[in-house]
Amino acid sequence: MSINSKNKGSRFERKIGAWFTKWTGYKFERNRAGSGAWHSNKDSTSDLTCTDERHAHRCKISIECKNYKEIKFEHLLLGNKGCDILKFWEQASKDAKRANKVPILCMRYNSMPSEEFFFVVGKDLSSVFYKPIFDKANIMVIDVPKIDEILYVFMASDILKNVNYKLVHKQAKLILKNR
Numbered sequence: 001m002s003i004n005s006k007n008k009g010s011r012f013e014r015k016i017g018a019w020f021t022k023w024t025g026y027k028f029e030r031n032r033a034g035s036g037a038w039h040s041n042k043d044s045t046s047d048l049t050c051t052d053e054r055h056a057h058r059c060k061i062s063i064e065c066k067n068y069k070e071i072k073f074e075h076l077l078l079g080n081k082g083c084d085i086l087k088f089w090e091q092a093s094k095d096a097k098r099a100n101k102v103p104i105l106c107m108r109y110n111s112m113p114s115e116e117f118f119f120v121v122g123k124d125l126s127s128v129f130y131k132p133i134f135d136k137a138n139i140m141v142i143d144v145p146k147i148d149e150i151l152y153v154f155m156a157s158d159i160l161k162n163v164n165y166k167l168v169h170k171q172a173k174l175i176l177k178n179r
Contacts, residue, residue, distance in 0.1 A: 012067035016106050016117070017048050019156060020063065024165040026052035028063070032053060058083040060172035062096035062113075064088065064105045071109045071118070076142055086144065089120065101112040106156070119154045126152040128171040133162040 011031045021030035032050045051057035066088045075083040086106055096103035102125055108117035122128060130139065130152060137158035142151045 004026065008067055009065070011067045012108065012143055015049050016061060016063070016065050019117075020048060020050075020149050021161070023160050024055075026055040027061070028052075033039075045099045046092075046101070046176050056171075057177055060101050062099050062101035063109075064076050064092035064095060064103065066105070066107045067109075068107070069110050071107055073140070073142070074129070076144060079146070085151075086147065089122075089144075089149070090122075090147065093122070093149075100176060102175050115157070117156045119156050120153050123150040124175045125168070125171055126150070128167045129154055129159065129163050130162070131157050 010030065017028045017030055020026075027050065028048050029051045031045075031047055046062040047065040048063040054073045058155050066084075068084065072082060073085065076085055085107070086109060089103075091106045092103040103121035103122065104125075107120065119129075133139070133154065137155060140153035142153065144151060
């Protein structure tokens with residue numbers, strides 16, 4: 001990984017942290033595990049973590065961020081073994097499981113509008129996003145038999161306008177309780 005791509009990823013993580021802070025009302029920041037600043041936070045597996053003392057210990061979501069030159073959804077349909085989206089989701093899921101959290105994947109490609117990104121959740125968490133924006137937004141549903149998962153892809157701007165984070169947190173807690 002080049003220095004430029006590492007810087008690009010760090011900038012994207014900071015931007016997504018600010019977005020989550022705005023959406024949730026709680027402070028989210030890049031995860032700097034190993035810096036010493038995060039010694040009390042067990043969520044050292046995801047790209048972002050809630051650092052707000054009012055919520056950090058209760059936060060049940062694990063956030064993976066990916067900012068790439070291209071994101072090719074058609075690779076899912078073609079069954080390409082090296083499909084980046086599958087790799088991204090598998091990493092998000094693995095990291096979330098390790099932290100006993102529910103995964104959320106935030107992806108963007110270079111030519112997207114600067115304030116926009118794809119917001120991806122699995123079938124367990126989808127209903128809390130799907131219902132409030134069903135008639136108001138574009139939603140992509142991807143059945144991925146290879147990993148026995150259905151992914152729901154939303155635009156971040158639709159989530160920000162239409163979905164209440166408290167409902168997401170409540171659903172994530174329920175998912176973890178029923179595992």
